[in-house]
Amino acid sequence: MDSYHELIEGYKAFRDKYLHQDIDAYRRWAAMTQSPKVMIIGCSDSRVNPAILTHAGLGEIFVTNNVANIVPPFEAGRHSHTSIGAAVQFAVTRLKVSHIIVMAHSGCGGIRALMSQDYNDEAPDDDYIHGWINVVKEAKEAVKYAMSDRDLEEQCQICEMEGALVSLTNLMQYPYVREALEEGRLDLHAWYFHTESGELLAYNYEEKRYRRVVQTH
Numbered sequence: 001m002d003s004y005h006e007l008i009e010g011y012k013a014f015r016d017k018y019l020h021q022d023i024d025a026y027r028r029w030a031a032m033t034q035s036p037k038v039m040i041i042g043c044s045d046s047r048v049n050p051a052i053l054t055h056a057g058l059g060e061i062f063v064t065n066n067v068a069n070i071v072p073p074f075e076a077g078r079h080s081h082t083s084i085g086a087a088v089q090f091a092v093t094r095l096k097v098s099h100i101i102v103m104a105h106s107g108c109g110g111i112r113a114l115m116s117q118d119y120n121d122e123a124p125d126d127d128y129i130h131g132w133i134n135v136v137k138e139a140k141e142a143v144k145y146a147m148s149d150r151d152l153e154e155q156c157q158i159c160e161m162e163g164a165l166v167s168l169t170n171l172m173q174y175p176y177v178r179e180a181l182e183e184g185r186l187d188l189h190a191w192y193f194h195t196e197s198g199e200l201l202a203y204n205y206e207e208k209r210y211r212r213v214v215q216t217h
């Protein structure tokens, strides 16, 4: 069976669960408009799916994905990055989410490209990736400065974590985000998912480090 038909088979299982096994809950859900309390900004990477990782149901997470889970800085009047800006605006002003999570992950191809490329390289006109990942180049610069003696693998991992923090800082510049933060109705979080181990880490602002969200004993 090819991958497209596997999707259709998966949908059949979904439909069976929603329409037959759980029909009352489905009708109840279908009658409602969406009102998620959480927005997750994740990478497009196929191994990182917030709904699967958190066992969230339909309507529970407002998700936007892009290469390397980047939030660009707010640009008044310029609107270069309309997709992510519109998603953030909609989540905060219309859905009034209580949490926005930027979710980074290990083995991120976008961050590896950022760490591997030479700033002096002139990117071809059709190279979208180069310009996009450079939005978080300050994460790369910090890692290259502080961890120049580490190997590329380790530098990439730290850059993945730092990149999420750069995006959080950028998020705070959006006027509706800043307003919601000031009014105490929004919290921002950075998560880091280890694709190899399945561990999920969250950034702790007080300790200035990522910690496992579930402590193992």
Ligand SMILES: [Zn+2]
Residues within 6 Å of the ligand: 043, 044, 045, 067, 068, 069, 105, 107, 108, 109, 110, 111
């Ligand atoms: Zn990624």
